[in-house]
Amino acid sequence: MGLESKRLLEARTLWQDGQFTAARMTLEQFLVEHPDDPDGLQLLGAQLLALAEYAESSRRYERLAALRPDDPAVHGNLANALLLDGRFDDAASAYSRTLALAPDHPQALNGLAEAELGRNQAERALALARRACTAAPNHAPFQYTLGRAFEALEQSRNAEAAYRSAIGLAPNLAQARVNLAVGLMDRHQYREAADQLIEAVRANPALEPAHFNLGRALFYLQRLEPALAAFDAALDLAPRHADTLAMKATVLEHLNRPDMARLAAEQALEIEPSNAQATLTLARCLKRSEDGLEPAADLLSTWVDLHPDETDATAGSIRLELATILDRLGDEQNAWAMASAGNTMIADVTKVRTTEYAEHLAAYARAFPPERLSDWPQPDSSETANEPVFIVGFPRSGTTLLDNLLRGHPGLTVLEETDLVATLEQRLRLRAGQFPVNVLELDRTELATLRELWFERAREHARGPIARVVDKLPLNLVAVPLIARVFPHARFVLVLRHPFDAVLSGFFQDFEPIPAMAYFFGIEAAAQLYETVFTLWERYRAHLPLAIHEIRYESLVSDPEATMRELIGYLGLDWDARILEHEQHSGRGINTPSYHQVAQPIYDRAVERWRRYREQIPAAVLEQLRPFATQFGYSAD
Numbered sequence: 001m002g003l004e005s006k007r008l009l010e011a012r013t014l015w016q017d018g019q020f021t022a023a024r025m026t027l028e029q030f031l032v033e034h035p036d037d038p039d040g041l042q043l044l045g046a047q048l049l050a051l052a053e054y055a056e057s058s059r060r061y062e063r064l065a066a067l068r069p070d071d072p073a074v075h076g077n078l079a080n081a082l083l084l085d086g087r088f089d090d091a092a093s094a095y096s097r098t099l100a101l102a103p104d105h106p107q108a109l110n111g112l113a114e115a116e117l118g119r120n121q122a123e124r125a126l127a128l129a130r131r132a133c134t135a136a137p138n139h140a141p142f143q144y145t146l147g148r149a150f151e152a153l154e155q156s157r158n159a160e161a162a163y164r165s166a167i168g169l170a171p172n173l174a175q176a177r178v179n180l181a182v183g184l185m186d187r188h189q190y191r192e193a194a195d196q197l198i199e200a201v202r203a204n205p206a207l208e209p210a211h212f213n214l215g216r217a218l219f220y221l222q223r224l225e226p227a228l229a230a231f232d233a234a235l236d237l238a239p240r241h242a243d244t245l246a247m248k249a250t251v252l253e254h255l256n257r258p259d260m261a262r263l264a265a266e267q268a269l270e271i272e273p274s275n276a277q278a279t280l281t282l283a284r285c286l287k288r289s290e291d292g293l294e295p296a297a298d299l300l301s302t303w304v305d306l307h308p309d310e311t312d313a314t315a316g317s318i319r320l321e322l323a324t325i326l327d328r329l330g331d332e333q334n335a336w337a338m339a340s341a342g343n344t345m346i347a348d349v350t351k352v353r354t355t356e357y358a359e360h361l362a363a364y365a366r367a368f369p370p371e372r373l374s375d376w377p378q379p380d381s382s383e384t385a386n387e388p389v390f391i392v393g394f395p396r397s398g399t400t401l402l403d404n405l406l407r408g409h410p411g412l413t414v415l416e417e418t419d420l421v422a423t424l425e426q427r428l429r430l431r432a433g434q435f436p437v438n439v440l441e442l443d444r445t446e447l448a449t450l451r452e453l454w455f456e457r458a459r460e461h462a463r464g465p466i467a468r469v470v471d472k473l474p475l476n477l478v479a480v481p482l483i484a485r486v487f488p489h490a491r492f493v494l495v496l497r498h499p500f501d502a503v504l505s506g507f508f509q510d511f512e513p514i515p516a517m518a519y520f521f522g523i524e525a526a527a528q529l530y531e532t533v534f535t536l537w538e539r540y541r542a543h544l545p546l547a548i549h550e551i552r553y554e555s556l557v558s559d560p561e562a563t564m565r566e567l568i569g570y571l572g573l574d575w576d577a578r579i580l581e582h583e584q585h586s587g588r589g590i591n592t593p594s595y596h597q598v599a600q601p602i603y604d605r606a607v608e609r610w611r612r613y614r615e616q617i618p619a620a621v622l623e624q625l626r627p628f629a630t631q632f633g634y635s636a637d
Helices: 002-014 021-035 038-050 054-067 074-085 087-100 106-118 122-135 140-152 156-169 174-186 190-203 208-219 224-237 242-255 258-270 277-284 290-306 313-326 334-348 355-367 372-374 399-406 421-430 437-441 442-461 475-484 498-510 517-521 523-543 553-559 560-569 581-587 597-598 609-613 620-633
Strands: 389-393 412-416 470-472 491-496 547-552
Touching: 002 021, 002 038, 021 038, 021 389, 038 054, 038 074, 054 074, 054 208, 074 087, 074 106, 087 106, 106 122, 106 140, 122 140, 140 156, 174 190, 174 208, 190 208, 190 242, 208 224, 208 242, 224 242, 242 258, 242 277, 258 277, 277 290, 277 313, 290 313, 313 334, 313 498, 334 498, 334 517, 334 581, 334 609, 355 475, 355 523, 372 491, 372 523, 389 399, 389 475, 399 470, 399 491, 399 553, 399 560, 421 442, 421 475, 437 475, 442 470, 442 475, 475 491, 475 523, 498 517, 498 523, 498 609, 498 620, 517 523, 523 620, 547 553, 547 560, 553 560, 560 609
Parallel strands: 389 470, 389 491, 412 470, 491 547
Antiparallel strands: none
């Protein structure tokens, strides 16, 4: 063995023993003496690549490629180093040279696809990724790249299929699970997204995006403490990631820990002064006190002025938050303008429309005309009388305040904004017959199965033993016939608020952009939603044997004890003074639009707010809502 070979062997041995610095020094000294030695260049290039020193690695491979211009492996290694170094144009050239020497080489095809993605050439990337998958259909990384190409082209369903194929071939391919989960979250499928991310973290605990996105999924699932833990885990891996600090601040603010939330938001803004989410959360912390309203307004106004071209959903949320603060400060004209701008921005960015929910409403209207409701099946006498309680109404009518008060009673388990009724609807959609009228076709056994399914989901949401369940989701009002069929002894609590105020408040609110809430992007659409759902409600109420107790928001805020005593009596429970310990229930965390209000004393400043916006609310909206205001006993003058 020659001296040169011995020194290369020594470098390999040092590397295998984990003495990376010594191995590198040995190779670099060797190449000083033998600058064109191909084995030395190859070995050092590979070691530098493994050490993530991509620029140095590519420099060695460039020298080697000049010495071996006809070796496709050398050009492929050079391309890999350039790709990892973010030099996408150079990487594409190197992969192209590789393919010129070795046509249809699957790794080179896949690498070139990744380089084209880096160059924002998604169509080219897709064609190349397809060729790579054809050449090696069972290679998971190629399916992953295919998914990325579909994702870049906004073909979300195809991207999902490719990521699932990659995961099926390589269950520990954590990044594929992360990308799949992000797509699922875009479609509000948070539960499966969280499951995928838990597996990603298990497969690769050092993958920071897995922890970060797990925090996001858990946040959307209202699992705030686990979300906080996930963001902390992400920060352990990347302490200066401003987006993670901003999301941590958001969770803390939802948990009603404003001091800690403010600290995290300020840390995020130190790293990235323009961070929109951190700015939004800091403003929400500031506005919790009266003397913080002006600073919060200044903070958000400055952000809007400095970032006029930012038009994503968070930018829209900033404008809606600014609108609510300006409203508190008595600046109705600018508040209305900001609410309009924020809603338009979110509608344009998310592309969420009301079409799907409009069909949902129409399905219930078609399924349950008055004559069908009047011929309602009698409940089985063996069914329990201790049925759940359903809080229904129109969004922004005081349901969150009510459910927070009810949490003070030990005999109740209050679940908010859950998918309990949606789970029943989904089961009926899978059944024979037309949804939702097919609920009338269910026999005693099938109804019992649906009830047990509902209680099973309730236990999952409660994450522990349950007492008598209170299911709070305002627009479950639409599904009352389904609820009444499955739970014939259910008790309904209808929360009413002046229709003008409810619709106005919804227009100002930063709802999650889903089809039902898309009505609030415009006040005219919000008024139409009110008319539609309360027309249904009045039909149900007139013809179904429902147990109903009405609560008015205005009474709840003016005399909470009297209002709650009546409700507790209606539920057949003993009075418990802890119900009125409203603010002491605030640390649990709420993930509804009104979450911040549970940490405040009960206030009545939002009563009759619509009168301050007479000039802004279109006259047609007031006329559309006037019959309901009159019917419910509210002044409409």
